[in-house]
Structures are given as structure tokens and as C-alpha cells.
Amino acid sequence: MGVRMKHFNEQISKAKTIAITGHIHPDGDCIGSCLALKQYILDNYSGKKVDVYLESISTEFRFLSHAQEIITESKDDENYDLFFVLDCGSEDRYEPFATMVRCAKILIGIDHHISNDGFGDFYKIDPQASATCEVLCQIFEEDKISKECAQCLYTGIVHDTGVFKHSNTTRKTMEYAGMLLEKGVSTTKIIDETFYQKTFVQNQLLGKALLQSQLYAEGQIIVSNLSEQDFEELHASTSDSDGIIDQLRITKGVEAAIFLYPIENGYKVSMRSNEKVNVSEIAKAHGGGGHIRAAGCSMKGTLKDIQSTIISEITEQL
Numbered sequence: 001m002g003v004r005m006k007h008f009n010e011q012i013s014k015a016k017t018i019a020i021t022g023h024i025h026p027d028g029d030c031i032g033s034c035l036a037l038k039q040y041i042l043d044n045y046s047g048k049k050v051d052v053y054l055e056s057i058s059t060e061f062r063f064l065s066h067a068q069e070i071i072t073e074s075k076d077d078e079n080y081d082l083f084f085v086l087d088c089g090s091e092d093r094y095e096p097f098a099t100m101v102r103c104a105k106i107l108i109g110i111d112h113h114i115s116n117d118g119f120g121d122f123y124k125i126d127p128q129a130s131a132t133c134e135v136l137c138q139i140f141e142e143d144k145i146s147k148e149c150a151q152c153l154y155t156g157i158v159h160d161t162g163v164f165k166h167s168n169t170t171r172k173t174m175e176y177a178g179m180l181l182e183k184g185v186s187t188t189k190i191i192d193e194t195f196y197q198k199t200f201v202q203n204q205l206l207g208k209a210l211l212q213s214q215l216y217a218e219g220q221i222i223v224s225n226l227s228e229q230d231f232e233e234l235h236a237s238t239s240d241s242d243g244i245i246d247q248l249r250i251t252k253g254v255e256a257a258i259f260l261y262p263i264e265n266g267y268k269v270s271m272r273s274n275e276k277v278n279v280s281e282i283a284k285a286h287g288g289g290g291h292i293r294a295a296g297c298s299m300k301g302t303l304k305d306i307q308s309t310i311i312s313e314i315t316e317q318l
């Protein structure tokens, strides 16, 4: 059942205690949407307790309002009246807080992943929207969006559109961004400090991944990976590799990019495509998901086997 405005207002008005979560390894849209929703509720509904649960967030996002109050550990004895799950295509993606979500009286999902088949009592999924923050712009009343809320929404849109450059950027995306600009958001700070700025270590990791990259299918597919040793040598964590896939994708002549790093029992696989390949389909077939041009999954097996499986599945589409 799709959540309509009526349900959104009604459910928030009815609830005394509200929790919000998003996907594991939270990105700009996940953090932005969770904090925007908290801010919007606090700004417009009185007497609500609102808690945001997410895994630890990167330091560059900590200036967003209420970011310091994010709870990183599940409180399994808390029973919320209403639980929102944002930017999350499936239940396994909010696994650290799944017990709490299950105990909530009402569950609402708001998302834009094409791989999201819908879960919860109510949900709104718009695969045409560039970001979950754009879906929130559709739901929120414009004159009730504060500057603090706008900062969070703008951050999410900036991140999921790669600063308005990915093919998911539509006229509507730009119109919402324009509306948020008028709320006084710090565009330069958000774009430079949360998106483009990299630490020295992140740049070194990127350099390593680029040096180790290889071309397949007559230069249409680019593949790179980082090993545990690569991360150790640079004292880097896996989250420092965010963004590497986007640099691989813009290699001239490339239609699809694949980036892998080891996780327990296998590899995390990130995929991006330009015009021809539906990477969401491939990710979904391996238990993951995402969008047509940006998707991911976790796969068991050796690096060599996983790479050749994905390369041949992409080649079939070329």
C-alpha cells in the first residue's frame, strides 16, 4: 500500500515516539534523508520523541543538524509507535536495527531504489527520483521546510546525483534544488566539504585503485579492486574507498565499471554504468540491488570467479 500525504501526516500526528533508520554503510542521501525527516518532524509537530539510528557516519556529515545525536547501537527493548526506513531497498539493508523495526507499531518506507519491491505498512518508492531526499521534497510542504532541514535534503540530492551530473538528475531535481537554495543552504560547503574533499589517505587509495584497474571487453568494462593489504598499508578503512567507482566510470570509452573489496566470506561489489548496461538487474540477481546506473551486491567466492561472473554478465548486455 502506498503511503499518501494523508497517511504521512496522520501517522506522525498519532505517534508519540518515532524512530528513523536507513541502510548500512550510510551515504549522503541516507544520512541527509534521516536527519531531514527528524528536523521536519521536530519543526512541525509538537511533543514528539524522534530518534535516528544509523551506523557511524563520516565526519564530514557531522555539521548537519542532529547528526551528533544519531544512535549507532540498537536498543532492542525500545518499542516505537512509528518507524521510518529511508533510502533502503530491502530488509537485509537495515539489518543492525531490524529487531527494533520489527517491534514498531507502524513501519513506513520511503525510497527511490528500483530494486525495492515495497515493505512495511505504508511505503512510497519513486524510482524516478534522484534521491530519497527528493522523495521527501515531494512529501514535505515547502513552507514548512526550515533552513536546517533544507541543508540535509540538499546534501542527499548532491550526493546521489554526483553534484547534479548523473542521469538521474531531472528538471524536478533541479527545481527542488532551487527551492532548497532559496532556504539559504550552504551550497559550496556541502558540495566541497562533503562531496569533493578527500583526505590524503582517500586520495592514495584512489590512486592505488586506478593504477590496479584493468580494461575488458575492448575497453568497455573497467575493473579494479583493493585487497585487505592495500587498506592496511595505507591505514585506510573500506569507507575511504567511497567514490573510487565514480572515477572508474568516467574513463573514456567505458560503459561499465566494477569495483570490489573483500568483506567477510567474499567481496563487496559496486557497479556503475553509462548508457547501455542495467547494473541493478545484475546486482539483484546476486542478492543486491540499487539503480539502473548504480548498484551493488555482496558475493561469496574468490576474486577471480566473482570478477569473471560479473564481467560476462555485463558483456551479455553490451
Ligand code: AMP
Pocket: 023, 089, 090, 093, 113, 245, 269, 270, 271, 287, 288, 289, 290, 291, 294, 295, 296, 297, 298
Ligand atoms: P554502492 O556501489 O555501494 O555505492 O551502491 C550503489 C547503489 O546500490 C546504492 O543505491 C546502494 O544503496 C545500492 N546497493 C549497494 N549494495 C547493495 C546491496 N548489497 N543490496 C542492495 N542495494 C545495494
Ligand code: MN
Pocket: 023, 027, 028, 029, 030, 087
Ligand atoms: Mn544510499
Ligand code: MN
Pocket: 029, 030, 087, 112, 130, 131, 132, 160
Ligand atoms: Mn539514495
